[in-house]
Amino acid sequence: MSQTLQDTETASPFEPDEVEQITRAAWHYYNDGLTQNEVADMLGVSRIKVSRLLEKGRQSGLIELRINAPHAGCLTLQKQLISAFGLVDARVVPSASELPVVPRIGRAAASFLMQKLEPNDLLAIGWGETVATALRYASPTFPQNNVSLVSLTGGVSAYVSTTGLYGPQSNAHLIPTPLRVSSQELAEMLRLEPYVRYVLDMAATARMALIGVGVVSSAATLVRYGYCTSTEIELFARRGAVGDILGYFYDAQGEILDLDIHRHVVAIRVEDLRHIPNRAAAAAGLQKVDAILGLLRGRLANILITDQATAEELLRRGK
Numbered sequence: 001m002s003q004t005l006q007d008t009e010t011a012s013p014f015e016p017d018e019v020e021q022i023t024r025a026a027w028h029y030y031n032d033g034l035t036q037n038e039v040a041d042m043l044g045v046s047r048i049k050v051s052r053l054l055e056k057g058r059q060s061g062l063i064e065l066r067i068n069a070p071h072a073g074c075l076t077l078q079k080q081l082i083s084a085f086g087l088v089d090a091r092v093v094p095s096a097s098e099l100p101v102v103p104r105i106g107r108a109a110a111s112f113l114m115q116k117l118e119p120n121d122l123l124a125i126g127w128g129e130t131v132a133t134a135l136r137y138a139s140p141t142f143p144q145n146n147v148s149l150v151s152l153t154g155g156v157s158a159y160v161s162t163t164g165l166y167g168p169q170s171n172a173h174l175i176p177t178p179l180r181v182s183s184q185e186l187a188e189m190l191r192l193e194p195y196v197r198y199v200l201d202m203a204a205t206a207r208m209a210l211i212g213v214g215v216v217s218s219a220a221t222l223v224r225y226g227y228c229t230s231t232e233i234e235l236f237a238r239r240g241a242v243g244d245i246l247g248y249f250y251d252a253q254g255e256i257l258d259l260d261i262h263r264h265v266v267a268i269r270v271e272d273l274r275h276i277p278n279r280a281a282a283a284a285g286l287q288k289v290d291a292i293l294g295l296l297r298g299r300l301a302n303i304l305i306t307d308q309a310t311a312e313e314l315l316r317r318g319k
Contacts, residue, residue, distance in 0.1 A: 080311075084315055112280065121148070126210065130212045135160065207276070213295055289310060
C-alpha cells in the first residue's frame with residue numbers, strides 16, 4: 001500500500017502549519033511505519049492529535065491511500081458485480097492462468113463460508129466439484145462452531161464422506177439417493193420417503209447455501225459422473241439450456257426449462273431453494289460465463305464467488 005500527499009498550495013482549506021503537521025504525521029505513520037505514539041513524540045503532540053490529523057488528511061483528500069496489490073482491482077469488481085446483478089455479496093480472486101480453477105475457487109468459497117457462517121448455523125450444500133473442494137477446506141472449522149450440513153440433492157454423500165463430516169456422530173443430513181434416478185415414478189416415491197422428505201424440508205430452512213454451476217457441454221460434471229449422456233446434453237442445449245444447478249437446467253434468462261430429466265431428479269424444488277436467504281454460487285472460467293449469467297439473471301443465486309477474468313466478462317456481457 002502506498003500513500004500520496006496532494007499539493008495543497010492552491011485553495012487549501014488548512015493553515016500552512018496544519019498542512020505541515022498532517023504531512024509529517026502521514027509520512028512518519030505510513031511511509032516510516034511508526035506507531036501513532038511514536039509520531040506523537042516526534043511532533044510533540046498527543047496520540048489523539050495524530051489520529052485526528054491523519055483522519056482529517058484522509059477525509060479532505062490531502063492524503064490518498066492506494067493499494068498496489070492484485071486484490072485491489074478485485075475489490076472494485078466485487079462492488080460492480082453486486083451493483084450490476086443485485087447481489088447480496090460477491091468474492092473475486094485474482095486470475096492465475098497457470099493454476100487450476102476449481103481449487104482456487106473452492107478455497108475462496110471456503111474462506112467466505114468461514115467468515116459468514118455463525119455458530120449453530122445450517123449450511124445447505126449442492127452438487128459439484130467446487131462445492132466438494134470448498135467443504136474439504138472449510139470442514140475443520142465446522143465441528144468447533146457446531147455448523148450442520150444438509151444436502152440440497154441426492155448424490156453428495158460420496159464427496160462429503162471424504163471431508164470427515166459424515167458419519168454416525170456427525171451433523172450432516174444427506175439425501176441417501178443418487179442425484180438422478182431411472183424413472184419419474186421412482187423419484188416421486190423417493191421424495192415421499194420420510195427421511196428424504198425430512199432432509200428436503202430441512203434444507204429449505206438453511207440460512208446459507210453453497211451451490212456449483214454446471215455447463216451444458218460433454219465435459220460437464222453431470223456427464224462425467226454418469227447422470228447425463230452427451231446426447232442428452234446436446235438436446236438440452238438445442239432447447240435453450242445454458243447451465244444447470246442441482247440437476248435443473250435453465251435458459252439464458254435463468255428460467256427453468258420443461259425437461260423430462262427434472263422429473264427424475266431427487267433434489268429440493270427451485271421455489272424452495274429461493275427461500276434460503278443467502279445462496280452462494282461458486283464458479284469460474286470463461287466457458288461458464290453463459291451459465292453464470294443465466295443464473296444471476298434468474299436470481300437463482302444472490303452471492304457469487306468467482307475469479308477476475310470471469311467477473312470482467314460477466315460485467316462486459318451483462319450490460
